[in-house]
Amino acid sequence: MVNWRVLGPLEIVHHGRHIDAGPPQRRAVLGILLLARGKPVSRGRITRLLWGDDPPASPTNSLRTHVSRLRQTFRENGLTADHARLLTVGDGYRLTTGDGSLDLVRFERLTCQAKDAPDRTALPLFESAFALWRGPMLPELSSDVFRENVLPRYEEVRLTAYENHVDARLRVGEHVGLVPELLEFTQEFPYRTRLRIQLMLSLYRCGRGAEALTVYRDTRGHFSAQLGLDAPAELRALESLILTESPSLTDVSHFVSMDLLRPTRPLAATRPVSHTWSVN
Incomplete structure (x- = not known):
């Protein structure tokens, strides 16, 4: 089981072991793809979310490097296609992960269940949901575009x-x-x-x-x-x-x-x- 965590600093936990996803920018790329929940994200959109109005001279090459290194990290840590599949799709990328493995999805499910439950049942569901938050969401993503939009x-x-x-x-x-x-x-x-x-x-x-x-x-x-x-x-x-x-x-x-x-x-x-x- 792999847990992908975006409700705080980005984390990957595989069978209780934390996997180092690399430097902050690479973790930020992974965070963007995780938030898309299996949908493709264009390189242009990733560039805007990652660097805002100040991209590097060759953002496409930078993104290709980050994606290549992420794929290598997945392989080296025993993450199979069932755990994570990072594909090139058109002019962008798509990441698919196991159902319910993203903490944001679990948070939404728990709070939805709690909202419809009797109050005494709802309270521990809410508490479990809020316990998933470990701090500000994805501090690795510091661009104004992400923070404001x-x-x-x-x-x-x-x-x-x-x-x-x-x-x-x-x-x-x-x-x-x-x-x-x-x-x-x-x-x-x-x-x-x-x-x-x-x-x-x-x-x-x-x-x-x-x-x-x-x-x-x-x-x-x-x-x-x-x-x-x-x-x-x-x-x-x-x-x-x-x-x-x-x-x-x-x-x-x-x-x-x-x-x-x-x-x-x-x-x-x-x-x-x-x-x-x-x-x-």
Whole structure:
């Protein structure tokens, strides 16, 4: 069994043994091909993702060398065609690996299962999924093209899964432990409505209603000063519920299933998520 890991620095683990994939640029090429999940990636796209606006004098030759050395690494470490098949396809390359061997795929499967499971079943599934992340995704890929146009979509997937995890924890009464986590996340992602809702609710359930209202006022100020917008309707609705001390706020099964916690618009992270780029 080979484990291909992109949720952090790139790693290849074969029967518990780490395989050295070479210098950072070569690992970056491998990371790009892994993210394509078996689809061909053109040399031009790899060049843009790898070097951005500053490619070497002969990027095609550089890529051929990296691919050749990767194939050699696979052979020397006993990786057969069942483990990895790196093919030249047209003007690019395609890497196929065993089903479920990529940590990103396992993360998506676990979080999908958790979202549809009862809360007590979902919690360990979410925890197993987040344990797959070992740090920032693929630090070997440092080009602005990758960091600004590809990476945000994976950050969005991770954040949405985290928010689903928080919802499940709120439904089982874990609001006390959530407050410090959510304070940190809302600082990092100040315009993410759902996280603000979850923080306000957690604070209120801890008997800290005044602090929950302060979060609302701070959010309204951020949206006004930075975006020229009023606070989102979901937050305004929650403020009204807090001001009237609505019993629904402490009714776990009723409140978290309300549309208030199901935003009707895409929620932004710190940067807009681009849908115009992919790795393949």
